[in-house]
Amino acid sequence: MKDGLAPELLEALRAISRTQRLLVALDFDGTLAPIVERAEHARALPASAAAVRELAALPRTYTAFISGRALDSLRVVASPGEETLLIGSHGAEVFTGPGSPALTLDDAQALALREATAVVESVVATYPGTRLEAKPAGVVLHTRTADDDVALAATESARKQLAAIAGVHLKDGKRVLETSVISSDKGQGIELLRGATDATAVVFAGDDVTDEDAIGALGPQDLGIRIGPGASRAAHRVDSPEDFTAVLEALSELRRTAVESGVQY
Numbered sequence: 001m002k003d004g005l006a007p008e009l010l011e012a013l014r015a016i017s018r019t020q021r022l023l024v025a026l027d028f029d030g031t032l033a034p035i036v037e038r039a040e041h042a043r044a045l046p047a048s049a050a051a052v053r054e055l056a057a058l059p060r061t062y063t064a065f066i067s068g069r070a071l072d073s074l075r076v077v078a079s080p081g082e083e084t085l086l087i088g089s090h091g092a093e094v095f096t097g098p099g100s101p102a103l104t105l106d107d108a109q110a111l112a113l114r115e116a117t118a119v120v121e122s123v124v125a126t127y128p129g130t131r132l133e134a135k136p137a138g139v140v141l142h143t144r145t146a147d148d149d150v151a152l153a154a155t156e157s158a159r160k161q162l163a164a165i166a167g168v169h170l171k172d173g174k175r176v177l178e179t180s181v182i183s184s185d186k187g188q189g190i191e192l193l194r195g196a197t198d199a200t201a202v203v204f205a206g207d208d209v210t211d212e213d214a215i216g217a218l219g220p221q222d223l224g225i226r227i228g229p230g231a232s233r234a235a236h237r238v239d240s241p242e243d244f245t246a247v248l249e250a251l252s253e254l255r256r257t258a259v260e261s262g263v264q265y
């Protein structure tokens with residue numbers, strides 16, 4: 001499935017496939033799964049999920065999902081294989097195997113989360129078509145199913161009220177305003193996974209503003225891919241999750257060849 005990939009991207013995949021220990025860390029929504037109206041309806045494209053499973057089965061090859069979703073939600077929509085490592089809640093939740101520490105909030109964080117949830121509940125009650133998504137360390141205002149003017153007003157009302165709560169961190173995403181009472185980002189997720197796997201090179205792909213933190217954590221030996229439009233520091237770009245399937249399939253094929261032939265840096 002290498003036809004149709006940009007020659008520079010194909011060459012970069014070929015080069016990184018030869019690394020000693022490869023980590024393939026992927027965003028979920030907008031990267032493995034097309035964006036849909038309701039968060040609970042998102043699913044990975046079957047061919048992308050299959051390519052991730054193939055990669056995970058190869059020697060010295062590690063897979064991970066790095067998502068803004070809560071881990072529980074990520075497990076439901078992504079159905080990760082047991083060998084796939086998970087970073088949820090934009091880095092605040094971590095699963096690198098049995099015994100991974102559970103996320104806990106101190107009293108001040110729990111209070112801030114209750115206050116933030118009350119704000120988002122009142123915004124959702126006021127602005128039709130908006131929705132609330134609860135996470136263990138945060139709460140999300142979804143506006144994808146609201147009219148554009150309503151979405152804008154709801155987001156600005158929520159932003160103003162949430163910014164007044166001590167200990168609350170805000171992130172903008174695709175038709176979402178995300179709130180967390182833990183300061184974390186996907187760049188920290190990349191560093192944690194790099195350490196957990198002792199990876200000699202990392203492939204990361206993502207489609208959203210929050211994925212730029214992960215791309216910023218990549219080094220010259222790594223490979224960053226942006227899915228879709230928007231400013232990015234990634235060296236490579238494809239148009240859609242459907243196009244990204246071909247990237248995963250090519251990487252899987254190249255990595256299999258590299259590990260089976262013993263070719264490495």
Ligand SMILES: O=P(O)(O)OC[C@H]1O[C@H](O[C@H]2O[C@H](CO)[C@@H](O)[C@H](O)[C@H]2O)[C@H](O)[C@@H](O)[C@@H]1O
Pocket residue numbers: 027028029030034035036037038039040042066067068069070133140142144173174175176178208
């Ligand atoms: O880091 P990700 O895996 O990309 O997660 C980011 C957020 O994704 C979800 O929201 C986005 O996808 C929804 C389903 O396609 C869409 O309806 C919404 O408009 C998008 O913003 C998820 O609901 C959030 O919790 C994640 O933080």
